[in-house]
Amino acid sequence: MFEIFGIPSNALFSQLLIGLINGSFYALLSLGLAVIFGMLNIINFTHGAQYMMGAFMAFFLLQYAGLSYWWALIVAPVVVGLFGMIIERTMLQWLYKLDHLYGLLLTFGLALIIEGVFRNYFGSSGLPYAMPDSLRGGQNLGFMFLPNYRAWVVVASLVVCLGTWFVIERTRLGAYLRAATENPTLVRAFGINVPRMITLTYGFGVGLAALAGVMAAPIYNVSPQMGSDLIIVVFAVVVIGGMGSIMGAIVTGFGLGVIEGLTKVFFPEASNTVIFVIMAIVLLIRPAGLFGRTA
Amino acid sequence: MKHLISMAALAAALACGSAQAQQLNVKIGVMSDMSSLYADIGGPGSVAAAKLAVADFTKDHPNVKVELVSADHQNKPDVGSGIVNKWFDSENVDMVIDVPNSGVALATSQVASQKNKLFIVSGAAASDLTGPKCNANTIHWTYDTWMLANGTGKAMVKTGGDTWFFLTADYAFGHALERDTSEVVEKNGGKVLGKVRHPLNTNDFSSFLLQAQTSKAKVIGLANAGGDTINSIKAASEFGIVSGGQKLAGLLVFSSDVAALGLQTAQGLSLTETWYWDANDVNRAWTKRWQGERPGKFPTMIHAGVYAGILHYLKARVALGGNPDGKTVAAKMKEIPTDDQLFGKGTIRADGRKIHDAYLFEVKKPSESKYPGDFYHLKATIPAAEAFRPLKEGNCPLVGS
Numbered sequence: 188m189f190e191i192f193g194i195p196s197n198a199l200f201s202q203l204l205i206g207l208i209n210g211s212f213y214a215l216l217s218l219g220l221a222v223i224f225g226m227l228n229i230i231n232f233t234h235g236a237q238y239m240m241g242a243f244m245a246f247f248l249l250q251y252a253g254l255s256y257w258w259a260l261i262v263a264p265v266v267v268g269l270f271g272m273i274i275e276r277t278m279l280q281w282l283y284k285l286d287h288l289y290g291l292l293l294t295f296g297l298a299l300i301i302e303g304v305f306r307n308y309f310g311s312s313g314l315p316y317a318m319p320d321s322l323r324g325g326q327n328l329g330f331m332f333l334p335n336y337r338a339w340v341v342v343a344s345l346v347v348c349l350g351t352w353f354v355i356e357r358t359r360l361g362a363y364l365r366a367a368t369e370n371p372t373l374v375r376a377f378g379i380n381v382p383r384m385i386t387l388t389y390g391f392g393v394g395l396a397a398l399a400g401v402m403a404a405p406i407y408n409v410s411p412q413m414g415s416d417l418i419i420v421v422f423a424v425v426v427i428g429g430m431g432s433i434m435g436a437i438v439t440g441f442g443l444g445v446i447e448g449l450t451k452v453f454f455p456e457a458s459n460t461v462i463f464v465i466m467a468i469v470l471l472i473r474p475a476g477l478f479g480r481t482a
Numbered sequence: 483m484k485h486l487i488s489m490a491a492l493a494a495a496l497a498c499g500s501a502q503a504q505q506l507n508v509k510i511g512v513m514s515d516m517s518s519l520y521a522d523i524g525g526p527g528s529v530a531a532a533k534l535a536v537a538d539f540t541k542d543h544p545n546v547k548v549e550l551v552s553a554d555h556q557n558k559p560d561v562g563s564g565i566v567n568k569w570f571d572s573e574n575v576d577m578v579i580d581v582p583n584s585g586v587a588l589a590t591s592q593v594a595s596q597k598n599k600l601f602i603v604s605g606a607a608a609s610d611l612t613g614p615k616c617n618a619n620t621i622h623w624t625y626d627t628w629m630l631a632n633g634t635g636k637a638m639v640k641t642g643g644d645t646w647f648f649l650t651a652d653y654a655f656g657h658a659l660e661r662d663t664s665e666v667v668e669k670n671g672g673k674v675l676g677k678v679r680h681p682l683n684t685n686d687f688s689s690f691l692l693q694a695q696t697s698k699a700k701v702i703g704l705a706n707a708g709g710d711t712i713n714s715i716k717a718a719s720e721f722g723i724v725s726g727g728q729k730l731a732g733l734l735v736f737s738s739d740v741a742a743l744g745l746q747t748a749q750g751l752s753l754t755e756t757w758y759w760d761a762n763d764v765n766r767a768w769t770k771r772w773q774g775e776r777p778g779k780f781p782t783m784i785h786a787g788v789y790a791g792i793l794h795y796l797k798a799r800v801a802l803g804g805n806p807d808g809k810t811v812a813a814k815m816k817e818i819p820t821d822d823q824l825f826g827k828g829t830i831r832a833d834g835r836k837i838h839d840a841y842l843f844e845v846k847k848p849s850e851s852k853y854p855g856d857f858y859h860l861k862a863t864i865p866a867a868e869a870f871r872p873l874k875e876g877n878c879p880l881v882g883s
Contacts, residue, residue: 198696205689303517310779311521312736313712315744318720325722331692334720406720407685408712408742412518416683451680451689456652459681 201331202448208337210444211344212399216417217424217436218348219395222355225431226368226388229279230287232294233271234421235414236301237393240267241400242409243305246314256319256405263401264394271393275386298415305411313410322405340402347398348437355433364388423466429479439477506546508799510536510792511575513565513590514605515582516554519683519708522738523782524582524605530775531785532579534768535792543800551575555586557682562586563593570597577602577795577811580788584608584655594619600808602795604787607707607734608658609871612835616878619808621815623836624787625756627655628871630733631663633754633840633864638701638731639670646731647699648677649690649714651706659705659733662871675699684710687717695723707734712742719747736782740857745848756840756869757783757824758858764823780855790822791836828866833878840869 216238223231244263248254254262274297282290318336325334355361364384367374371381400414407413424443428435443462450461457464469477512532514524529552536548551569555562562581569575570593578594581587582605594601595617602621603611609628611620646667650656656679664674675697678690691714694702702723704714711732718730732739735753759769759780768789772781798814799806806814812834820828820836828838843858851857873881 195696198692201692202689205686205692208688209686306517306521310738311517311519311525311709312523312738313709313742315742315747317744317746325720332695332722332726334722336720337688406716408709408716410519410709410742412709413685417685448689451678452693455678455680455690459684 197330202452206445206448210441211341213424213444214348214437214440215344215399216421217440219392220425221433221436223392229290233298234396235418236298237396238400239414241397242404245401245404246316259401264397267397268390268394272386272390275389302411313408316404316409318405352433423462427466427469429476432478435478509549509575511569511578512552512580513555513578514580520582523736524580524784527776527785528580528788531789535789539796557583559585559589563589566590566593570599580605585653591620598807600811602791605784608654612833613876616833621834623791624783627659627662629869630754631666633842634731634733635663635666637842639672643701643729644672645699646674646701646703647694647697648703648705650679651682652679656705687714691717701729701731703731705733712739737780748845749847751845754842755783757786786824790825793822794820833881837866839866840864
């Protein structure tokens with residue numbers, strides 16, 4: 188065993204891996220935000236609340252409908268996504284032409300209301316959600332014990348992220364979407380129902396948040412405020428990656444997870460702040476973010 | 483002459499009578515975390531407990547009129563002291579109670595001292611409140627970090643857990659709990675191998691737990707609370723910390739945390755509390771009344787402390803009459819012995835520390851739990867005289883002066 192900066196290599200490797208796992212959550216959440224911002228120009232501050240709703244939905248499905256974790260992975264994003272679409276149809280669609288600030292304020296207000304309602308009914312200390320039996324246990328990698336569940340999270344997150352990137356950047360559907368963002372009138376002239384496409388996109392972004400929520404339920408505390416702490420970090424990730432850049436969101440999500448993981452070894456007290464320090468530096472040097480196109 | 487004396491006696495009797503029935507107006511402020519990680523251990527439940535205390539007291543003392551106000555300190559010391567300043571200066575609040583989060587409680591205690599009002603701590607844990615930072619306007623009711631360390635810490639060392647690693651919440655409370663527990667561990671022949679300080683409200687503890695794992699310590703002490711403790715224990719069970727032979731010591735675990743973890747994950751955990759809803763018939767009856775406002779929830783020791791603290795405060799106010807300042811009321815509260823249905827008979831010491839028994843519990847297995855809220859086995863009762871830090875050791879300036 189050798190040492191790097193006074194830290195045993197074993198510890199370092201395990202922290203890198205843990206960082207990657209946390210990065211999977213950042214990536215999933217920032218991906219949803221990037222999709223919504225890139226396609227709708229809405230800064231979706233309800234994202235944290237929607238992530239929380241995904242986790243609660245997993246709890247409800249298990250508790251009241253007897254549906255397992257695997258069902259929740261499909262059902263929760265669909266239900267929460269539908270909820271998102273209702274919000275988009277009834278409220279958000281009126282804001283596209285206005286300044287970003289209006290969308291931000293509306294979604295922030297909605298997030299507070301949703302959290303308040305959940306807190307009122309379920310309290311703040313959270314609900315228990317057991318891990319599915321098939322994912323219990325773990326592998327001894329020599330330098331660390333890797334729980335099967337965490338390995339599953341990394342793989343699932345990578346698949347979903349890359350799949351989303353592929354659909355938006357490399358398929359015809361994605362091309363329509365990107366075209367609709369650039370010039371909705373022209374795309375509509377080709378006979379494409381742009382408003383419906385936008386609604387579905389928002390629903391998809393929200394569904395991604397709910398999916399991350401379901402994946403978080405077995406390992407993190409399922410409580411109404413679980414999203415509000417995370418969302419700020421995720422926004423920083425999106426800003427660093429470049430607002431609206433899909434690949435940027437994915438790469439910085441994983442990257443910052445790793446950097447945060449390392450901070451937890453070298454200077455744990457700063458582990459909540461390190462991402463914001465990086466954000467400040469990136470904004471000074473590249474205001475559009477690492478992967479953003481300069482406006 | 484005889485006539486005159488009887489007249490005087492009559493007048494005196496009348497004066498006495500009017501003092502007895504004198505109308506007493508009291509205003510109490512319940513300040514708590516209403517909307518974040520500590521809202522279930524204190525929060526709206528503390529307000530419900532305060533209402534019960536007021537109802538019980540005014541039933542026997544119809545001449546006492548109590549007004550209750552409440553506020554959310556958002557776990558920010560500046561917000562908390564702002565609220566308390568406003569309450570004391572312009573809203574005629576006589577006493578502030580609860581205040582989970584030691585950072586906010588220490589700030590509140592300062593304000594109470596400056597304005598010569600009264601502060602009864604139920605929610606906060608830092609033993610500094612009756613130690614170096616004590617003052618004549620603060621009474622610490624329910625529990626503190628020394629008592630938690632002495633209960634859980636000592637029990638763990640005695641059963642072989644003699645090397646420790648701490649996961650500590652990086653603020654006043656966590657530091658106090660870590661310090662008090664380290665002392666107990668070392669005093670009983672154990673050793674502290676290391677510690678890591680994490681920010682309040684951390685989501686993922688796996689990285690910290692891996693550091694704890696590499697330390698090879700027999701016990702991982704969780705010097706944190708609420709959501710942080712829940713996330714630590716969940717991650718520990720996932721990373722096989724306990725099955726790997728290390729033990730977890732939840733230094734501050736509430737029944738609401740056990741509910742959130744589920745017995746499957748929490749079983750076997752040792753913890754110390756001063757009050758448990760299911761301990762006896764009196765507590766169960768009180769819980770039933772409390773649930774009238776908080777259906778489906780179970781009260782914590784903090785809620786019980788708010789109830790008992792208000793009752794004792796009102797007793798002192800009636801004994802004093804009029805509108806005395808905070809120091810006078812605190813002195814009176816220390817002078818008369820405490821006696822209430824939830825904590826039984828007890829006393830308040832010169833440093834402001836309320837003394838009562840503490841209990842060492844173990845979380846039941848899922849198969850042993852018969853009904854909702856059936857969480858604990860009682861392992862040991864720590865008598866009041868041993869449960870809290872000896873008066874001389876606290877370095878409170880009020881002692882021995």
